[in-house]
Amino acid sequence: MNNDLSLHAQFAKVWDNLPGWGQLAAVNHTSIARRFMLTGTVFFTIGGVLGMLIRTQLALPEQELISPDLYAQLFTMHGTIMMFLFAIPILEGAAMYLIPKMIGTRDLVFPRLSALGYYCYLFGGIIIMTSLLLGIAPDSGWFMYTPLSSAEFSSGPGSDFWLLGITFVEISAVSAGVELTVSILRTRAPGMSLSKMPIFCWYILAMALMIVFGFPPLILASILLELERAAGMPFFNPAAGGDPILWQHLFWLFGHPEVYIIFLPAAGIVSTIIPVFSGRPLVGYRWIVLAIITMGFISFGLWVHHMFTVGIPQLAQAFFSIASMLVAIPTSIQVFVWIATLWTGRVRFELPMLWMFGFLFIFVCGGLTGVMLALVPFDWQVHDTHFVVAHFHYVLIGGMLFPLIGGVYYWLPHLSGRMPTMHMGKWAFWLIFIGFNATFLMMHLTGLLGMPRRIVTYESGLGWDWLNMLSSFGSFIMACGFGMLMLDIILHFRYGQKAKFNPWQADTLEWATGTPPTSYNFLSLPTVNTRHPLWEEPELRSTISDGAHGLRSIYHGRRELYGTDAVTGKLLEVIHIPSHSWLPLLSALVLAGLCISLLSRAYEVAIAITVIATIFLFRWVWVNGAHKIIAPVTEEEDQRGEPKLHSRTMSGPGVWGMVVTLLSDGSLYLSLLFGWLYLWTVAPAGKVPDVSSVSISMMAISGAFLTTAVLLYRRIVKRLRAQIVQNLSRQFSLVFALGLLHLSSLLYLTTASDLSFKANAHDAALFVMLIFQIFHSAIATITTGLQVLRVRKGYISQILPYEPAVLNPFWLFTLSIFWVSFGSFLLVPKIW
Amino acid sequence: MKLINQHPWQYVAGWVIWAVWFVIAYGGLSVACQIAAPDPEQGLINWITVSSLTLTLIVVGYLVWCAVKSWTLLRVSSLEAKFTLQIATAVYIFAALGTLAIGLSLLLIVPCI
Numbered sequence: 001m002n003n004d005l006s007l008h009a010q011f012a013k014v015w016d017n018l019p020g021w022g023q024l025a026a027v028n029h030t031s032i033a034r035r036f037m038l039t040g041t042v043f044f045t046i047g048g049v050l051g052m053l054i055r056t057q058l059a060l061p062e063q064e065l066i067s068p069d070l071y072a073q074l075f076t077m078h079g080t081i082m083m084f085l086f087a088i089p090i091l092e093g094a095a096m097y098l099i100p101k102m103i104g105t106r107d108l109v110f111p112r113l114s115a116l117g118y119y120c121y122l123f124g125g126i127i128i129m130t131s132l133l134l135g136i137a138p139d140s141g142w143f144m145y146t147p148l149s150s151a152e153f154s155s156g157p158g159s160d161f162w163l164l165g166i167t168f169v170e171i172s173a174v175s176a177g178v179e180l181t182v183s184i185l186r187t188r189a190p191g192m193s194l195s196k197m198p199i200f201c202w203y204i205l206a207m208a209l210m211i212v213f214g215f216p217p218l219i220l221a222s223i224l225l226e227l228e229r230a231a232g233m234p235f236f237n238p239a240a241g242g243d244p245i246l247w248q249h250l251f252w253l254f255g256h257p258e259v260y261i262i263f264l265p266a267a268g269i270v271s272t273i274i275p276v277f278s279g280r281p282l283v284g285y286r287w288i289v290l291a292i293i294t295m296g297f298i299s300f301g302l303w304v305h306h307m308f309t310v311g312i313p314q315l316a317q318a319f320f321s322i323a324s325m326l327v328a329i330p331t332s333i334q335v336f337v338w339i340a341t342l343w344t345g346r347v348r349f350e351l352p353m354l355w356m357f358g359f360l361f362i363f364v365c366g367g368l369t370g371v372m373l374a375l376v377p378f379d380w381q382v383h384d385t386h387f388v389v390a391h392f393h394y395v396l397i398g399g400m401l402f403p404l405i406g407g408v409y410y411w412l413p414h415l416s417g418r419m420p421t422m423h424m425g426k427w428a429f430w431l432i433f434i435g436f437n438a439t440f441l442m443m444h445l446t447g448l449l450g451m452p453r454r455i456v457t458y459e460s461g462l463g464w465d466w467l468n469m470l471s472s473f474g475s476f477i478m479a480c481g482f483g484m485l486m487l488d489i490i491l492h493f494r495y496g497q498k499a500k501f502n503p504w505q506a507d508t509l510e511w512a513t514g515t516p517p518t519s520y521n522f523l524s525l526p527t528v529n530t531r532h533p534l535w536e537e538p539e540l541r542s543t544i545s546d547g548a549h550g551l552r553s554i555y556h557g558r559r560e561l562y563g564t565d566a567v568t569g570k571l572l573e574v575i576h577i578p579s580h581s582w583l584p585l586l587s588a589l590v591l592a593g594l595c596i597s598l599l600s601r602a603y604e605v606a607i608a609i610t611v612i613a614t615i616f617l618f619r620w621v622w623v624n625g626a627h628k629i630i631a632p633v634t635e636e637e638d639q640r641g642e643p644k645l646h647s648r649t650m651s652g653p654g655v656w657g658m659v660v661t662l663l664s665d666g667s668l669y670l671s672l673l674f675g676w677l678y679l680w681t682v683a684p685a686g687k688v689p690d691v692s693s694v695s696i697s698m699m700a701i702s703g704a705f706l707t708t709a710v711l712l713y714r715r716i717v718k719r720l721r722a723q724i725v726q727n728l729s730r731q732f733s734l735v736f737a738l739g740l741l742h743l744s745s746l747l748y749l750t751t752a753s754d755l756s757f758k759a760n761a762h763d764a765a766l767f768v769m770l771i772f773q774i775f776h777s778a779i780a781t782i783t784t785g786l787q788v789l790r791v792r793k794g795y796i797s798q799i800l801p802y803e804p805a806v807l808n809p810f811w812l813f814t815l816s817i818f819w820v821s822f823g824s825f826l827l828v829p830k831i832w
Numbered sequence: 833m834k835l836i837n838q839h840p841w842q843y844v845a846g847w848v849i850w851a852v853w854f855v856i857a858y859g860g861l862s863v864a865c866q867i868a869a870p871d872p873e874q875g876l877i878n879w880i881t882v883s884s885l886t887l888t889l890i891v892v893g894y895l896v897w898c899a900v901k902s903w904t905l906l907r908v909s910s911l912e913a914k915f916t917l918q919i920a921t922a923v924y925i926f927a928a929l930g931t932l933a934i935g936l937s938l939l940l941i942v943p944c945i
Contacts, residue, residue, distance in 0.1 A: 286915070316861055
């Protein structure tokens, strides 16, 4: 490192992205988050244009501007884009941008995962959009109900585009969920205990965990439906023991929490902005934390309220009706906290606050119609009418978009270093606010008058004409507002006034990074003992920048963060994270190729691409820990007065990342188990074959190999913890050999079994379970094989015990699902 | 180890118990109605209602007990632990009320119709 360079220049050299095309290899959270937000805005614009086309078609009765087929594609894609390609990714982008800065660290904890997530999102989005350009877009509605989306009624590739494209995009969402959870829990500034954490981080922690648990049911449902369409496995075909209602359960198990996944970060923005412009701390921080936790849980118990009309028993409907009303309580707690904060503060009416008031008005209205819809008899009356469309636009636009735009204006000086303009911003607000209410307030009335959703046109004289005209007129006013908003934001980058330090007098640490921020956020990492660091220690900005705090050395060339205790914020270790890498882009490209080959039913190509993808992903795993590119063992690391590097411990972020990923994996597995149980017990023609096609004794033998492998692996980890490392390579080799025996016996029994997976939904579910098990067993075995090589290379040793500690939970998970599957899929039906 | 302590698990324990109860109540109801649906003529006094209500009352009682324990521990805890236990106590109370509110529908509606 050149000694003449200033400390800031030395940090920039290590942390900045590569120039030119090298930007594509960027993994830095600020760069990736900006890309998420920019791409989300592009998709929002496309989704908005589709919405305008819908409103143009509905402006007058009996119009024929758009054909019914195209109309079905338009409303399906409008919903799909807004929910999957705009709302979730843009909020994830905002969270990825803000979280490290708010918790006083330099980056997210798995930067390559951030980059992979972005590219999966981008390529998945492009694949879905391509279907629209080709005129073969999905047309079964954004929730893709079976049997409408099944091969019989949607024989074209539209549903396949949706199922494969959305699953691809969801890889991005789940990876962001894992990334954000571990980052918030393990990389907060020293001293920042959970009770001192900015309230926004609580919201994002809840959102991230909800993604981790909530997305897998839809991933599973998409896999099952694609298997039905492509391979004829009848999961949703009642004639073969399947059930179309299973799709609805799996979809809404994801779909309802998703509403709160979208709402929570937006509410986090509100809870951040209102105290700043009220000039006082948030009233009732604990109440908000309680409301967030409560909302996170209850939102998983409401999914059936989307299915009140499918013929569910009354008592079950009552359960979900009451649960749906209960969720109004944590929501109301938050609204009262915001009002109390405004009431007791000295409010400044800056531009972001306009959006906060717009949010409060619209969201409360949407919440009230939500309580109305929770009442079963009322829901029956307005089900599938424009009333429901109006309700969820009030909740989603009011509850998510208004706070998001307020947040954009609030953090705009942070992004660009320039202030927004009040004049154009006000115009944009009022156009959107008036246009929005004109559009969607009318839809409540058309809905109550009986206008169904998704109809391409309607007869005149039903009392809907003027309401639809006004609604369409309002949508054009709203579109003008969005046009003005975008123009305002674009112009501000050129003409906005230069922002001074902490222009809104905020309390949180992100404003100490400088505006716009450097690639490393903080030159030195401060200790934080308060919820309001910039209010109580305004000098932090200069002391951080002067290098007065921790982890200020960079001569080693590593990107480093502090790792702290998840609860107390006590300093534990130094986390080293990877620098720029082409692997995320290459892996995502290969996965996109896999997606396209599956779409075109070129299965030989898909197999070849899967092999390439596996090589890339294992290469990714290889370049880790003490690898020479990442953090080889050096003498300097013990002599600089900082804690140990995490790869020299057994509790680094990788262990946490593995556990959180397995929570998601477990949610997928439980969804499969639920699906199988549902088909067995509830599906009209569901039954288990009298004789199992899978050899139970062979399965038990395979399980015995697996159990021995796991016990041995745990012993290795235990001995490593006790610093005993004799015959490490031989022991890993033994686990690898046992894993191979288990895997080969499992493969044999799967291929030798006589499963009628095209004729019987139960056998199809059993087949998916076996593939799921094989997938996990293969990963555990191959990775252990790699660990044999890594021991020989010196990447695992007495001083480098980290990697076995990371893989250990995966082996345990593999073992657990094996025996649970054995018991439930094979033994219980035999005993029953 | 004490059941109620200062571990961060306490932040969510109440709602996890509620979630398990909810899954058992809803899932159990669906399966029970498939296997041995009671005669609607029996009204509210039938094996599904009685067993579901018993389970509900046990869960509510347990959640209330957890809330009391958590509140008791709160008074002798450090500042950081106090935060955890305050949230935990409220979560147990909310979860108990949530369980009771949903469970009370058992007193009003005959199952399996």
